[in-house]
Amino acid sequence: MKLVVAFHGTRDPRGAVVCEEIAASVQSSVDVPVEVAYADVRQPDVRSVVDGPCVVVPAFLAAGYHVRVDIPEQIGNRQGVVLTSPLGVDAVPAVRDRLREAGFRRGDAVVLAAAGSSDARALADVGRAARMLGAAAVGYVATATPRVADVVAEVRRRPGVVGRRVAVASWLLAPGVFHSSLDECGADVVSAPIGAHPLVVEALLRKYYAARAGLVRSA
Structure with a gap:
């Protein structure tokens, strides 16, 4: 079939x-x-x-x-x-691997970067992926808020995170405009698209x- x-x-x-x-x-x-x-x-x-x-x-x-x-x-x-x-969320193990490839270190605070959606159920799926990944927060590059750069800045200010690196895990399947926008998000590490x-x-x-x-x- x-x-x-x-x-x-x-x-x-x-x-x-x-x-x-x-x-x-x-x-x-x-x-x-x-x-x-x-x-x-x-x-x-x-x-x-x-x-x-x-x-x-x-x-x-x-x-x-x-x-x-x-x-x-x-x-x-x-x-x-x-x-x-x-x-x-079956893609979470691949995202975890992409993070390691990008230089993630134990102790880094993780922000999951997703495209976003106007569908609350889709956003709930993203939240579930973030929890499975152990991410500190979720940011979006389109359609939803908060934006990734704002989340990275907010996470850096959190008690217990100050002085630590912030790593962005790309919850995007392929390269393109969305992923390219992560270059300016202010994170120390940005993983490649899942691919x-x-x-x-x-x-x-x-x-x-x-x-x-x-x-x-x-x-």
């Missing part, structure tokens, strides 16, 4: 490259076709890729509008299509196989 990895979509070509890299890494681990689809901005959209029985795995870090409304609407009433939960991390690929594959197993049990 085909695996469709659904991404948000971006106008930044670097983001599209990461999407293709993730899909290619997934493809190397399965013997079924793997295709990329986008919920917005880029083509092909989910509607055009879901052309038969398949499992759609949203590579989204929170369950906002696109995951809850847009992708299901694009799938419509097609038979044999299973939509899994989004990547979400095609092996732990992300493993998480997407787990969701695919769980969906297939569910189909088998219900047949």
Whole structure:
């Protein structure tokens, strides 16, 4: 059964490259076709890729509008299509690894930097990720507040943090304008975007196989 990895979509070509890299890494681990689809901005959209029985795995870090409304609407009433939960907090281990790669040290105060959303449920997902990561606070680069730079400055002033380094963990999947804005946030360490991390690929594959197993049990 085909695996469709659904991404948000971006106008930044670097983001599209990461999407293709993730899909290619997934493809190397399965013997079924793997295709990329986008919920917005880029083509092909989910509607055009879901052309038969398949499992759609949203590579989204929170369950906002696109995951809850847009992708299901694009799938419509097609038979044999299973939509899994989004990547979400399953990406936390990869983010933790990116932090270490960036030079995180034990004792650093961590701020999780997310894109933001107007959906309170998506923001709740981000908060859950922050707690799992042990972050001191969450900042946003778009759509929600407080902004990352303001949070970094506030965390530095907290009792017990003064004199310690502040590390920003990027809760962003790919490079682009959002991640570039973190260069000026005032943190001592900023991790790279999550990208095609092996732990992300493993998480997407787990969701695919769980969906297939569910189909088998219900047949």
